[in-house]
Amino acid sequence: MNMRNHGDREVSRDANLTWSGGNENHAMDLMSMISGATQDFKLVLDFLPAYLPQFTTFHNIMLGVSLGGHTAWRMALAARSQIEAFAMVVGCPNLTSLLLERLGIDAAVFGVKGEELETIEYSQLEKVMNEQQRRRWPRALAELTRKDDQRILEEFPTDVPVFMCNGEYDKLVPSRYTSAWLERRKAMLKGDVASEESKARLFVQENTGHSCTKEMVAMLADWLGDLYKL
Incomplete structure (x- = not known):
């Protein structure tokens, strides 16, 4: 399904613009879309098992790009016990x-x-x-x-794998926010740094802006495969 105010759910094109694009309500619009998307995905997580009673086990993984990446970070707060892994591409914590x-x-x-x-x-x-x-x-x-x-x-759960991808030259969502978050987490956890490093992975691609590249997709595919390797 589309994110709120995107694709066939779009109700205001201007609400997707930034301040520089002429949208004075950029911050409110962005944060309310992220909050709304988080509620949407939480609703699906809660009720999907009821619609699919033939399945007894669910493996939920949250992956998002850009706006979806911002939302994935928020999903860790809304549904931390329901998601087995997170991947954020050009998102911001x-x-x-x-x-x-x-x-x-x-x-x-x-x-x-x-x-x-x-x-x-x-x-x-x-x-x-x-x-x-x-x-x-x-x-x-x-x-x-x-x-x-x-x-x-x-x-943010320390026992759940998380893969973060950013572009070195991303001006819209600079990678330093993610790098700083990871370093502060390590410092805060102190004795748990080793376990945190094994669960959290950050890839910053050189010569790349605000995009999800084929290299990122390939790395994410390998990462997903490794999560459920028999």
């Missing part, structure tokens, strides 16, 4: 920092890196935001998004 940098917020003002902007309280952010930025990134949305980003860092 830290949408607060991604959107704040798109908004033009200078992380250096707060003495942090761009991929650490989600650590800054909204009360501090609004002091440096202009009227347009505050309108584009309202407190209600900021707090909702930040809460999920923090949960993805702290609660």
Whole structure:
């Protein structure tokens, strides 16, 4: 099925545009589509077994590209016990920092890196935001998004395989957000670093932008095959 507001489910073409494309509600539209898609997929996971009673075992794997990649990260919060593996291609685990940098917020003002902007309280952010930025990134949305980003860092399952693919020159969703998430997870888990490394795999393809390449597809196919190798 299509993602919300995509393909035959599209109700507003403008809602799929970014701020630079003229959509003042870019952040709200993006986050609500991701949240809605997460609810859709959770609904399928919950009820599919009831429609297919002839099957007693289900192997659910969540893979997504771009918007689907963002959604896959959120699915780890919504259905962590129902999914056996995750693959995110050009997705982002830290949408607060991604959107704040798109908004033009200078992380250096707060003495942090761009991929650490989600650590800054909204009360501090609004002091440096202009009227347009505050309108584009309202407190209600900021707090909702930040809460999920923090949960993805702290609660993402360590016992589930995850394969992350990014492009070295991706300007839309830079790979450094994923790299930073992985490093922070390792530091946070400390004694569990070895097990985390064995479950989490990151591939950043050289000379590649915001795309799912044939090399990524081939690696994902091998990865999936290895998961269920007899």
